[in-house]
Amino acid sequence: MKEQTREADLLRFITCGSVDDGKSTLIGRLLYDTKTIFEDQLQNIERTSQMRGEEYVNLALLTDGLRAEREQGITIDVAYRYFATPKRKFIMADTPGHIQYTRNMVTGASTANLAVVLVDARKGVIEQTCRHTFITSLLKIDHIILCVNKMDLVDYSQEVYEKIKTDFQNFISRLDIADVRYVPVSALQGDNIVNKSANMPWYEGSTLLYMLENVHLGSDLNHVDARFPVQYVLRPQSTEYHDFRGYAGRVEGGVFKPGDEVLVLPSGFSSTVKSIETFDGPVAEAFAPMSVVITLNDEIDISRGDMLVKPNNQPEISQDLEVMVCWMSEKPLVKGKKYIVRHTTKEAKCLVKDIRYKMNINTLHKIEDDLNIGLNDIGRITLRTTLPLFYDDYRKNTGTGSLILVDEFTNETVAAAIIL
C-alpha cells in the first residue's frame, strides 16, 4: 500500500485518549495493516517483548521510543509517525494520554487537521475524553473521529456502542465542532481499523482508515484574508541582482498576485506587488502555505515582523489582547509579570494584565474563585504588549490568531495562546 502518486495530499492528525485505552495498539495496528512496519522493526519489538517476558508482541514498543517511556510503559512525549496509502499521505502525532502531559497533546493538536479520540468500550466517555475533546475544539480542529475501542471485550455489543455515541453527542453539543464521526473498533483484533469487521454486522459505516483517507480537507486554510508576515529581507547586492529587495515569508492567508495593492503594517505605506519570486522562477500567485519572496514597486522600509495585507481587508491591530492560554510550565502564571510573546514572525514583550477565569475542562464551567493557572491549566487572560500585534481571531486564521509566551529568564515556552 505504499505506492502513491506524487500529487497525493496530506492529512495531519492527532491520536488522543486516556491511558490504557489501547492507543498504542491502535497505532501499531494502523501501521501494521497499512504495511508501514518494517521487518527489522517488528523483529526488534518481538525480541524486546520476549526478553521482558511479555505474552504477546507489544505494539506499543513501536511508538514509545524513549528509554523512560519503555521503563514506565507510558508515552511521555509526542512522537510523529508517517504512513501513506495510494490516496493520501499521513502525519500522525501520537500524543500521551496522561493528564500531566496535556501540554504535549496541545503541541500535537496545534498543527492537526483531524483528531482521533479513543474511548475504551468498557469505560465509555470519561473525564479524559472530555478534556481532549475540549482541547480539540479550542484549537479548532474541524474533524473528530470517535473510536470506541475494545469492542471485543463487550461482545461487540451494538447497545454499548450506541450508548457511548449518545453520551459523546451530548457532551459535544456544547462545543463547536463541525464534523464528528463514530466507529466501533477493536485495535487488538483489527476490527474496522483497516479492514471491515465481520464481528459487527450491525455497523454500516466505514472503517477508520477509510474515514482518514476520505475526510475533506478543502476548507482548513484561509484563502480569503491576505496575510504575509515578513520573515526575512533579501538584499543580494550581487552584480546580477544589485537592486533586488525581496521580502521572504510564508503566506498565512489569502492570495497575493503581481499587481495587487498591498498595505504594509505597521508603517501604513502602500504599494503594489511587483513580482512573486521563487528559486524556480516567478509565480502568478501565492497562497497559504507557500513560502515565497515578494517584491514591491516602491522602496519602503520593511523588516522582519512587519506584515503585508490588502488595504480593504486588514487584520485587527492592538496592544491589548484577550487570549485563552494553555499553561505549559511548572511555574504558574504570574499576574503582573512580563513575558516574551512570539506571534507570527514578531517578538515583543507583554504584561499579564488580568486573569479572567480558569476553565474546568471536564465540566466546561468557568472557575472564577480560583485564578491560579498552573501546569496544564486552561484559562482566559488579558495581555498588554509593548508593540502592536496584527492578528485575526483564531477561528478565522490559526496562523495569525495564535501566539506563544516565553519566560524571559529561563527561555522556556510557558504557554500556548489563542487570540479571541
Added chain:
Amino acid sequence: MYSYKLSYLKQLEAESIFLIREAVAQFENPVLLFSGGKDSIVMAHLARKAFWPSKLPFPMLHVDTGHNFPETIEFRDYLVNKIGARLIVRTVQESIDKGLAQEEKGPNPSRNGLQTITLLSAIEEFKFDAAFGGARRDEEKARAKERFFSHRDEFGQWDPKNQRPELWHLYNGRKNVGEHFRVFPLSNWTELDIWQYIASENLEIPSIYFSHQREIVNRQGVLLAKSEYISLLKNEQYEEQTVRFRTVGDMTCTGAVFSPANTIEDIIAEVAAARVTERAARADDQRSEAAMEDRKKQGYF
C-alpha cells in the same frame, strides 16, 4: 471556485524553507551540517531555495571521520564548489591527535561515536549557535521524538524529557550563552519523500547510491564494504556483489544492500517496496536498543 492546493511534496518543501529562514532570522551564527549524503543534499538545495537570489547566509560543516567513501568526499567538494558555498571540514583525527577522543578497539572500530566530540568542538571553535541537520523523524524511534528546533545545553546535550513544546509554526530559539540549537527542517520527510524530491528536482547524488559491483563482507547481516579500516575475522572473506547504499556514513558502519537499481526511478520503486528500514543496515544503531537516543543525549546530531 479556485482550488488552492499544494501537493504533498510542495507542502513539505514550503515548511522546510520556512524553518530554514526562521532559524537564520533567529540565530546569529548558523551552520549547515553537510555529509554529502542524500538528506544533506536535499537540505543544501532547500537552503538555496530559501535565500535565492542571495547566497547561502551560512557555511557548511563536514565532520569527517576519515573513514568516508571516497565517492562521497569527491561529490561533497563538487557540490560545494558548484553552489558557491563555504565549506569547513573538521576531522575526527584532529580530535584524536589532541587527545580529546580515543579510537575504538576491536575488529571494526567505528569513529561514528567520536563524531560527536569533533562536532561539539567545531561548534565551540566557530561559536555556532545553530546547526542545521538533515535528520528525519522516520529514521529511528528516538528521532521520532525530535523537535524542529532542538535545544542543546552548554555541553551539547539533548534532554528528551525536557523539550520545548512546539506549537503551530512558532519556534522558540532563545537560549543562554554557550547553549546552541540543532535545527531539523526535514523532520517531516520520509526516505521515500527524499527520493521523490530528488527525482522531481533533478538533483545530483553520489554514485554509491546507484547499483555497482563492490567487494563486501557479510558481518552479522550487515554488508560492509572492503576498506583499509576493517580487518577480516576468522572465516570471513570478501566477495564481489551487486550492491548499492541506502544511507551514506562511515565505511565502518554503513552497510550496503543487494540491489540492481540503476536510476532514481528504480530506487524509488525499491524504497517503496522495501521491507526493512534504511537504518537496518547501520551497524551503529544495532549496538543497543536505545543506541540513537544515547548518542543524541551526548550531543550526536
